[in-house]
Amino acid sequence: MKSMSAENILKELVAFPVLGGESNLEIIYWIQNYIEQYGVKTYLVPNTENTKASLHCRIGPETDGGTILSGHTDVVPVKGQDWLTDPFKLIDKADGNLYGRGSCDMKGFLACCLAALPKLTKASLKTPIYFAFSYDEEIGCLAAPALITHIKATYKENPKFAIIGEPSMLKPIIGQKSIHILDVYVNGSAGHSSRIKQEVSAVHEAARLVLWAEQKMDTLIKSGPIDNRFNPPHSSLHVGRIQGGIAPNIIADKAMFSMDIRAIPSDSGHDIYQDFINHCKEKEAELKVVFPGFKINIKENHPLVPALNTDENAEVVALIKKITGHQEWHTVSYASEAGQFANAGFQSIICGPGSIEQAHRANEFISKTQLQQGVIMIEALIEHSKDSALN
Structure with missing residues (x-):
């Protein structure tokens, strides 16, 4: 050449x-x-x-x-x-x-x-x-x-x-912000929708985890730090995909969602991830009382990329x-x-x-x-x- x-x-x-x-x-x-x-x-x-x-x-x-x-x-x-x-x-x-x-x-x-x-x-x-x-x-x-x-x-x-x-x-x-992308799989119990309080809906629990992510982001915004070099100037948690269930009158036994965590340099993306893991473990312990097979599996879509x-x-x-x-x-x-x-x-x-x-x-x-x-x-x-x- x-x-x-x-x-x-x-x-x-x-x-x-x-x-x-x-x-x-x-x-x-x-x-x-x-x-x-x-x-x-x-x-x-x-x-x-x-x-x-x-x-x-x-x-x-x-x-x-x-x-x-x-x-x-x-x-x-x-x-x-x-x-x-x-x-x-x-x-x-x-x-x-x-x-x-x-x-x-x-x-x-x-x-x-x-x-x-x-x-x-x-x-x-x-x-x-x-x-x-x-x-x-x-x-x-x-x-x-x-x-x-x-x-x-x-x-x-x-x-x-x-x-x-x-x-x-x-x-x-x-x-640049750090990024961590997770795929979260929720395993609940299937059943008739009239039994929603006797079963554990994977869709409902996945939705609660999504709300946890939203609330975690709001907490990070309120507690700081804020880095005005970035837009937005705070760490973010975002769910871009969610799916689960097969019919409106069947309690879903499977659900999944994908979430990314983008942390400003002064926040620890690893710590945010660990907070999520700890919350999932607490939910597992709580809901296994209702359904012993309840499980939340977290798969790293790709590992944490540092800021x-x-x-x-x-x-x-x-x-x-x-x-x-x-x-x-x-x-x-x-x-x-x-x-x-x-x-x-x-x-x-x-x-x-x-x-x-x-x-x-x-x-x-x-x-x-x-x-x-x-x-x-x-x-x-x-x-x-x-x-x-x-x-």
Whole structure:
């Protein structure tokens, strides 16, 4: 392969229809081959079944203080969405936008990294730049912990910064809420609806648990803390799906609902989750007296993804301001791998091309301007890394 523009690389990447949970080996091998043609050694971090792999590499010297550029290779499904074009073909329209699944979230950032690689490998860096590309981010940021562990075990030196290239219009994002998604299954006793006080309705008990979540959120709002950097400025509990029962005159023995917990950095998402578990245990003990088979099973749809809470005066914030020109920082309520990198000891920030408003929707796009500016940002990072006085 020869060097390619960001747009042409993005065209190749979009053509790999890798959904979260599916094998990403074809796209990761393509990326690996592209990187290694420049003489850069890459490392793969496979899953247990060897059906998926993350990739990382270092460009530059074995010195402390480098910067990790992090992104994911998977995308969300397109089924049921009203796409006007083939979602897995990058379409260049006259409006200046490039359409395709993942063009914005977040293959655009990967394309920027790879497009800057020729210049990166020729630069006389004083501190290194790393690529770290994961899988299964869209179903719970599942691969990042193993990827981070492998990075720390592979290199003797210590990277200092991590830039997670989620779409932010290249503006610095210093905070994100944690997220924890749960599927809750309630097992009650079936019976004639006239016996509602003698049986235990799974639907009624599921509804009470939903009300508990609403009341817990209200308690968190009243008791604080409030973080006005976020919208909403508090931790939230939300039930997005509920089902159960088979007929209006039959007491339901099965019900389930799905809930997400999004906690501001100063709240503990784990503690909120544990409060819910404790409440469920109390309900079980109470209702087993009526029906011994009553049970609440809680399945983690995906594990807790930690919050990001980077100080506005941190060096990584100054770095992003310098290389992008954007001086105002922001926060988001969606999840990303940034909190995982931060918890591993890297000064972490979210900054990438494209708008999050385009992510996960039909006719997703990234503007050509944003793609070009993404490359310019990485080229500015290269210049920064060439000057030891700035590190």
